[in-house]
Amino acid sequence: MSTAPRAVVVVTGDEVLRGRVADQNGSYLSAWCDANGIAVVMVTIVGDEREVIARTVREHLAAGVDLVVTTGGLGVTHDDLTMAAVSEATGIALAEHDPALRLVRAASATAPHHRSIPAHIREATERKQAMLPRGAVMLAPIGTAPGCIVPIGEQRVVVLPGPPYELERMWADATTAPVLAELIARAGGPARRVLRLHAVVESQLVAALDQMPKGTRDGARLGICAKAGEVELTLADIAEGGAQRLGDAIERAFPGATFTRTGEAIEQVVGAMLADRGQRVAVAESCTGGLLGSRLTSVAGASAWFVGGVIVYNNALKRDVLGVSDEILTTDGAVSLASAKAMACGARALTDADWGVSITGIAGPGGGTPEKPVGTVCIGCAGPDTVAVEAHHFRGDRALIRERASVYAMHLLRRALGDAAV
């Protein structure tokens, strides 16, 4: 991998630098590069200042990276300065690009609210967006702004827009452009595998790996990353057989914990298991308020195995819609194993699904008691033959507790599906 092309991503935008918008583009491009054998050495987020953008691009080019990708700053406002900054950094003057101007005008004409903008303002912004460094390869607008690829000897600067949807599509176009073909061919694709485990913490995995015979690791570079309720192990520079042996050794150390050796998210894993079995799932959510359903339905084609469910944030709904008994609600409480069980069964019965998954808990910051502090979450999974329930105490703030609850509920379903006869 020593000849892998090296890349830098320069994310521009005051809104990102000031933390009002989380960066998506840097991580999207990094992930793409990583999956395709390009080594991203740095992601830099800078504000909407022409000199800073120009200096950053110039320094990275001077340091000899093969590829600099910029995102953002191609819009119509006075703080959209990236094209000018790239011109300054590369010493290549901007010029009006005729095909770009035609495409900008066509995109502008079909945009919502086109008529509400005075003609002279529209004309000026259209011309601004059609200025590209001379000799650059234009990338057609996805929204209204074109991007471009600037060749400088063997180096390439790719200028992309800020909205993630536009960026992803324009990057897809860029990667098929002949001017990037040699660089991408040289990258030669991935040599990396991603294993994901549930119910194992980072330090346990570290200890297990340290205790394995050295041959098992086989020279592979390992990366370990903890996520909410999961831990991800990345193997780089490892052959097929070596990855298989290491995966098997981890399975022996933590039976059943590895839920993918090919990097899928848990919602994709349970979706595929349900689809394989021709079965369907429904949810009953209290403290997560729809987060579990939202994650499951983020998978394209989820309608094949997800029917729906209920969000029962208050007790009357738990009783009236799901049939949780007054006795359970008053004796055990809404956050209890008995309630989680009744909710899972109730979701299954209401929707006629094969599986019902429930979450009821205290996400905080209010609502905790000495017996049931914030972070107490009960989850349930009812299937054709069995019902499983679990109680957890999750650390973290409201968002993290809700996220962990959703992740653990999906893993409870995964194990139940694995245990059930196919």
Next chain:
Amino acid sequence: MSTAPRAVVVVTGDEVLRGRVADQNGSYLSAWCDANGIAVVMVTIVGDEREVIARTVREHLAAGVDLVVTTGGLGVTHDDLTMAAVSEATGIALAEHDPALRLVRAASATAPHHRSIPAHIREATERKQAMLPRGAVMLAPIGTAPGCIVPIGEQRVVVLPGPPYELERMWADATTAPVLAELIARAGGPARRVLRLHAVVESQLVAALDQMPKGTRDGARLGICAKAGEVELTLADIAEGGAQRLGDAIERAFPGATFTRTGEAIEQVVGAMLADRGQRVAVAESCTGGLLGSRLTSVAGASAWFVGGVIVYNNALKRDVLGVSDEILTTDGAVSLASAKAMACGARALTDADWGVSITGIAGPGGGTPEKPVGTVCIGCAGPDTVAVEAHHFRGDRALIRERASVYAMHLLRRALGDAAV
């Protein structure tokens, strides 16, 4: 603001650099600094390489920034190298810090799976985590790793852990440490306002601002940022009266579009409106699968105004649980204004809530037809006296269409609440 302290955030971690985990810490710290008058000039994401981390920190210190904050790389694995890198960058040797070691041991003893890790490995990792640069101020562990503040003349390097939950709490501790007090006092707090508008696009707002009499803008620096279905306008360096006048001028240009002049998210705005009225809302979601409920319940205390709802991903549930008629489902279709109306009314009736909000649409990538292409979404809002419905065609991919649908549904509710007699 010319004397505002200047800061740089250095995010470390292969998993972030490679795009497998989106950075949360850089944007959290940037937002905190921005809200507290510290100017973040750059956020840099680097991998788990000691030399790269050390060089980055050293260069920023040499460039004269007042504050460098690092995140990540304080864990137990061999690629956790940030403390060593900061030592290298500052030329201050690491030494075992006794109070840190006691706290690390105490945290380690209560951690899950403590007993499954062999004692000699545990001991080595505990000692590793207790090594701090000499003279640094220790920040007590939130998880297992301590952080620290390293004073170098007037400059400060703050070393924080990577898990966002740990980082946020440790940063809160850091900001109260005497060694940072002078720097934070010098920052002097914010001079910034955030307005957020719905159903206005960026270019319309730019045009409207350009046409306003120059006096209206009053020397303020403006930042405009488009989000899914919303646009955010940030005013910096503006006095109270000036902000008021500019906000009023925008209200005249786009009546009813501004939903906050103080930066709240739409879910907070509708939550507060409902709480003011003593009313409650329920949801009925199809293509968003729970995303609307999840966003509403992300607000702490949502149980005061959110009762729950139903996720009706398939048609049988729309009919059986919400009472959408077979006639509507076969004649108008599941994605129709009639269906959205029936779903909103059904959610209200089922839950006895004051308001019912519905979403039904085609999020793609499959399921589109020539008459109802991917992105077609109908939303409804049923209240005590009225029912409103809207049809939209959203651009974007599955995730963006779902996000836009949720945002537009919350704004439909906001307008209905505004129109209804209080």
